[in-house]
Amino acid sequence: MAKLNEIRDDEFRVIGPRRGAKSSSTRESGSRGWWMALVSVVLVLMAGLAIWLFRPKGEIPPKGDGLFDPVPSPAATRPSPKPLGRSVDSLTAPFAEKLDTTINDVVLSVYIPHNTQPPVLTVGVPDQQVRKAVLAFQAADIRADNREILGSFVLKGDLLARGKSKDGFCAIIDGTVTVGVEENSSLFEEAVEKGGYFFRQYSLVRNGVLEESEIKNKTMRKALCDRAGQIFVAVSETDESMHDFAQALVDLGVDNAIYLVGSHSSFGWYRDESGAQTYFCADVHRKSYRNENYIVWY
Numbered sequence: 563m564a565k566l567n568e569i570r571d572d573e574f575r576v577i578g579p580r581r582g583a584k585s586s587s588t589r590e591s592g593s594r595g596w597w598m599a600l601v602s603v604v605l606v607l608m609a610g611l612a613i614w615l616f617r618p619k620g621e622i623p624p625k626g627d628g629l630f631d632p633v634p635s636p637a638a639t640r641p642s643p644k645p646l647g648r649s650v651d652s653l654t655a656p657f658a659e660k661l662d663t664t665i666n667d668v669v670l671s672v673y674i675p676h677n678t679q680p681p682v683l684t685v686g687v688p689d690q691q692v693r694k695a696v697l698a699f700q701a702a703d704i705r706a707d708n709r710e711i712l713g714s715f716v717l718k719g720d721l722l723a724r725g726k727s728k729d730g731f732c733a734i735i736d737g738t739v740t741v742g743v744e745e746n747s748s749l750f751e752e753a754v755e756k757g758g759y760f761f762r763q764y765s766l767v768r769n770g771v772l773e774e775s776e777i778k779n780k781t782m783r784k785a786l787c788d789r790a791g792q793i794f795v796a797v798s799e800t801d802e803s804m805h806d807f808a809q810a811l812v813d814l815g816v817d818n819a820i821y822l823v824g825s826h827s828s829f830g831w832y833r834d835e836s837g838a839q840t841y842f843c844a845d846v847h848r849k850s851y852r853n854e855n856y857i858v859w860y
Contacts, residue, residue: 713762
């Protein structure tokens with residue numbers, strides 16, 4: 563083409579901005595894109611700030627491997643069971659209530675002291691004519707070889723025997739009765755220091771769980787029990803193994819239990835509300851040993 567303004571019939575001219583110059587539409591498009599980006603950043607920042615300000619306080623999201631992992635619910639607390647036996651007026655004279663029940667085919671008699679003082683330990687057969695003694699059971703075993711008390715035994719702060727052949731124990735200190743299972747209990751030393759009582763026996767129930775025993779024979783069983791702070795004695799009216807007897811105590815709701823001298827020859831008694839005294843194994847010919855010991859409620 564000879565000149566810029568000359569165009570042949572088979573040619574056409576494209577009219578556009580000069581070389582190196584930006585069109586107004588390009589400038590407007592670039593300016594609008596920058597403002598839109600700035601507004602987007604501001605909106606994102608405001609949304610993040612709102613989420614942070616209104617987040618649940620003190621809540622930790624549950625952890626899991628998948629979207630539908632179950633969220634564990636809080637463990638249900640075990641309600642405190644209703645005390646066994648009937649409600650008794652505080653002015654009622656001290657007595658022992660006998661409650662009969664059957665659990666897992668195990669026939670139990672439960673002896674519940676009412677309005678009594680905390681129990682004490684005695685050595686030698688207690689005076690059966692003392693009307694204030696409403697409940698009495700033999701407590702610690704006697705050794706077969708030397709007739710001494712088997713296991714640690716504290717009587718009014720006096721250490722009469724020492725040993726840990728059995729991990730069940732009962733401590734009576736400052737009027738508080740503790741039935742537990744522990745190989746080394748600080749309550750032993752505390753009973754000595756404070757003039758309390760302490761003895762050891764086979765463990766049956768620990769924190770609501772059955773304690774297995776190597777004793778497999780069957781006979782009448784007796785246990786000192788703690789059920790939500792209520793202390794009582796349970797006796798099997800039929801010959802039972804230690805396992806079945808302990809399982810019946812667990813199903814009764816007992817928290818801790820230790821054995822008491824059992825069999826059909828262990829002496830004791832209870833006095834009911836009318837004042838009538840009933841003896842355990844009274845018709846069995848017994849030989850009283852000097853270290854025969856009892857837990858007694860007055």
